[in-house]
Amino acid sequence: xxxxxxxxxxxxxxxxxxxxxxxxxxxxxxxxxxxxxxxxxxxxxxxxxxxxxxxxxxxxxxxxxxxxxxxxxxxxxxxxxxxxxxxxxxxxxxxxxxxxxxxxxxxxxxxxxxxxxxxxxxxxxxxxxxxxxxxxxxxxxxxxxxxxxxxxxxxxxxxxxxxxxxxxxxxxxxxxxxxxxxxxxxxxxxxxxxxxxxxxxxxxxxxxxxxxxxxxxxxxxxxxxxxxxxxxxxxxxxxxxxxxxxxxxxxxxxxxxxxxxxxxxxxxxxxxxxxxxxxxxxxxx
Numbered sequence: 001x002x003x004x005x006x007x008x009x010x011x012x013x014x015x016x017x018x019x020x021x022x023x024x025x026x027x028x029x030x031x032x033x034x035x036x037x038x039x040x041x042x043x044x045x046x047x048x049x050x051x052x053x054x055x056x057x058x059x060x061x062x063x064x065x066x067x068x069x070x071x072x073x074x075x076x077x078x079x080x081x082x083x084x085x086x087x088x089x090x091x092x093x094x095x096x097x098x099x100x101x102x103x104x105x106x107x108x109x110x111x112x113x114x115x116x117x118x119x120x121x122x123x124x125x126x127x128x129x130x131x132x133x134x135x136x137x138x139x140x141x142x143x144x145x146x147x148x149x150x151x152x153x154x155x156x157x158x159x160x161x162x163x164x165x166x167x168x169x170x171x172x173x174x175x176x177x178x179x180x181x182x183x184x185x186x187x188x189x190x191x192x193x194x195x196x197x198x199x200x201x202x203x204x205x206x207x208x209x210x211x212x213x214x215x216x217x218x219x220x221x222x223x224x225x226x227x228x229x230x231x232x233x234x235x236x237x238x239x240x241x242x243x244x245x246x247x248x249x250x251x252x253x254x255x256x257x258x259x260x261x262x263x264x265x266x267x268x269x270x271x272x273x274x275x276x277x278x279x280x281x282x283x284x285x
Contacts (some may be wrong), residue, residue: 049280051245052158052190053123058092059243060116060157062107062148063128065099066164067235069226072257073097077236082244084253089244094122103137104129105144108151117155124243125152126192128162131225134179135172142183149187159187162239165195165231168212168223173199190283192242193275197234200271206264230268233260237272245280247273 053059059075061067067074075093082089096112104127107113116122127148134141149159163180166173173195184191202211210216212223214231227235236255237248250266260268 049245049277050283051243052160053089053091053243055089056092057123058094058121059124059126060113060122061093061095061097061126061128061162062104062113063097063126063162064102064130065097065226066131067095067128067162068097069232070257072227072229072232072255074232074235074239077232077253077255077258078240078243080253080255080258081236081240081248081251084251085246085248089246091243092121101130103133103144104141105147108144108148117151117157120156122155122157124158124160126160126162126239126243128164131164135175138179141179142186145183145189146187149189159189160243161189161191163191163193163195165198165215165227167215167225190242190279192239193279194235194238197238197272197275198231200275201234201268204271206267229257229259230264232257233265233268234272237269238276241273241276242279247277 059078061075073095075095079091079093082091094112094116096107096110096116098107098110116125125148127145129141129144145159145161152159161180161184163177166176176195177193180191183189198214201214205211205213210222214234215223215225215227217224217228240246240248248269250262250269252260252262252265
């Protein structure tokens, strides 16, 4: 089943004050994965960071249920966050989201993705691979990104990659992140470091939470495969920050399934920004 973005009632996409310091600092140098086209020659610490999109731009999301679990659809959350910040930034979204284990390359031929490419209206395409694919089938994953990138570039857009997370039963985040960043460096593609934010949250969790608290639920208190509403907030904050170059500053927003408290949203926003900002700054070197 594919979900259409913007309105949850439409089901098949085939039809068309004081801020505290972030909890955890990046412990490794940021890979130089891309160079931003609109970086000023000289930057001061207070300058705005470079952005991939501006107010009114359209973004298309491609991936599996990690982009839309239990009605918490990432493109809807990102758009809602854009409307809530000051000044607002309107982000039009579309998506080809198919639950299951379809490899990334399989999405390129989908009618929904082909229609999005043909429309030439999308400034960015955010790609998320099947969770194990970048490590277990690395050559195929990298080739799929190359093919997608060629098609996206030909359609007048730009590619962004969405790094997923590891699981209690498989600790493979270093390999996963390295695979995403390797193809990102090769093609000059930015990577949204979501999985690294999840690990930061495990090392410095919100009070009384377990290490895999962003994927925990009542049946799996020690963590599971998919993100919960807290993980969904991290996904939205990190994606919004990298696409817009703006610190979300813990802004709360109204979106389906968002039951997080304001205090928790501030924490999640801070740890997401702490991971995204070095990548934005790295693009201005």
